[in-house]
Amino acid sequence: MPPEDDHRITVHLDKLLADRGMTLTELAERVGVSIVNLSVLKNGRARAIRFSTLSALCRELDCQPGDLLRHDR
Numbered sequence: 001m002p003p004e005d006d007h008r009i010t011v012h013l014d015k016l017l018a019d020r021g022m023t024l025t026e027l028a029e030r031v032g033v034s035i036v037n038l039s040v041l042k043n044g045r046a047r048a049i050r051f052s053t054l055s056a057l058c059r060e061l062d063c064q065p066g067d068l069l070r071h072d073r
Helices: 013-020 024-031 035-042 051-061
Strands: 009-011 069-071
Touching: 013 024, 013 035, 013 051, 024 035, 024 051
Parallel strands: none
Antiparallel strands: 009 069
8 A cells, every 4th residue: 555645646736726817715705615725726736625525626627536636547
């Protein structure tokens, strides 16, 4: 089993924000998550994400979970 921080999930939050002309601050306010927590997710340092947060992100970004997250082999 790989070490815990050796995950292979890539987060595409930067691209989705740019495509929608939205700032991280605006998204944080809409989703009800701190900018710090979204920044951790955006920079690929998050160790977990709640389904409720993922759902809120997808709602506000008008996307599917697969648009936001990718598993790299």
